Amino acid sequence: MKLSVLINNYNYARYLRACIDSVLSQNELGAEIIVVDDGSTDDSRAVIASYGDAVTPVFKPNGGQASSFNAGFAASTGDVLMMLDADDFFLPGKLARIADIYTQRQVGWCFDRVTNDEAGLVPAEIAITPIDKRETMRAGGFPTLPVPTSGLTFHRSILSQILPMPLADDVVLSDNYLKFAAAYLAPGVLVETPLTYQRLHESNRYTNTDRAKSLKPQIMMATGLHLARRFDGLGRMGKSLVTGGIADAHLGMTDTLAEIDRVAREARGMGWTRQNLTTQVIRKRITGAARSLLGR
Structure with a gap:
């Protein structure tokens, strides 16, 4: 070997x-x-x-x-x-x-x-x-x-x-x-x-940086979309990653809908419609808000 x-x-x-x-x-x-x-x-x-x-x-x-x-x-x-x-x-x-x-x-x-x-x-x-x-x-x-x-x-x-x-x-x-x-x-x-x-230092591009919080939603969305495109069996997980990233991005309503529209266009042919993406994003935001209120 x-x-x-x-x-x-x-x-x-x-x-x-x-x-x-x-x-x-x-x-x-x-x-x-x-x-x-x-x-x-x-x-x-x-x-x-x-x-x-x-x-x-x-x-x-x-x-x-x-x-x-x-x-x-x-x-x-x-x-x-x-x-x-x-x-x-x-x-x-x-x-x-x-x-x-x-x-x-x-x-x-x-x-x-x-x-x-x-x-x-x-x-x-x-x-x-x-x-x-x-x-x-x-x-x-x-x-x-x-x-x-x-x-x-x-x-x-x-x-x-x-x-x-x-x-x-x-x-x-x-x-x-x-x-x-x-x-x-x-x-x-x-x-x-x-x-x-693993070295932690001032030049880290992601780990232990202030950028990690803002980059995480982008990583979730890109990872979910590309995995779903590449592997047929990862459609459900990929959609969950994408909608979770949008929900966590703390965007206003207009920007959230624009992001959903962008993903729906890029995912054309995979059955990810504007409607079902919007529904999942709303559910995840409601779940996240509930957990915050409960302190979890």
């Missing part, structure tokens, strides 16, 4: 070396390391070039994180693919633990929780929870998968059904699309023991 580590980078030169080194330092398995630079304007490309043949560079114009996922996957040859943001890094032993999981279990994906402790260590025993939410998702429900990009790994047979993924501005389509699609396509496992360090 061959591993591929797909590092996506945009203007994170100051963190990039620690990221790459965290993989090289435990690469006794011979994983290929693909570093996708998404049109950086800092010293990122010089850092990448300094590693010579130890990494496979992919230099591309700026196109957003989804385009970096697509480019990294296209350049990869591994059976198991591990995602890694350039400002994060893998804890010692992660590669071997992930390889063991895919060898011992018939799973399509494995997501591990992250830690914000830079000196974190992986214990001898790790906790693993099997997850199969395929029927729940077909019925319109959601899986709970609280793992960011750097904790995501996929078997190639699953990721090849997901990528290339649609492109979107900023971080509107990223790990949520990957996680939900994978959970719909195959059973997997959640590693409850952190195997990855």
Whole structure:
């Protein structure tokens, strides 16, 4: 079994070396390391070039994180693919633990929780929870998968059904699309023991930022619409994501109706009418208001 580590980078030169080194330092398995630079304007490309043949560079114009996922996957040859943001890094032993999981279990994906402790260590025993939410998702429900990009790994047979993924501005389509699609396509496992360090800093584009609250509805809408378009069985869940995003966006009546009209146009042919979208948005707003009054 061959591993591929797909590092996506945009203007994170100051963190990039620690990221790459965290993989090289435990690469006794011979994983290929693909570093996708998404049109950086800092010293990122010089850092990448300094590693010579130890990494496979992919230099591309700026196109957003989804385009970096697509480019990294296209350049990869591994059976198991591990995602890694350039400002994060893998804890010692992660590669071997992930390889063991895919060898011992018939799973399509494995997501591990992250830690914000830079000196974190992986214990001898790790906790693993099997997850199969395929029927729940077909019925319109959601899986709970609280793992960011750097904790995501996929078997190639699953990721090849997901990528290339649609492109979107900023971080509107990223790990949520990957996680939900994978959970719909195959059973997997959640590693409850952190195997990855997630760096929180002033340049985070989403995590731990003030922008997260305003971006969340956009992410919900874009993710739901594109998942429903791509996978026939995710129509109900996709509509629920879209209407939940509209309901949570705190738009006035005119803007809410305009957003519903936009979605109805983009979802033409999927049975998402202006009327049924409006009904779901109203229901979700009423439910949200009731929960707020009850303090829940």
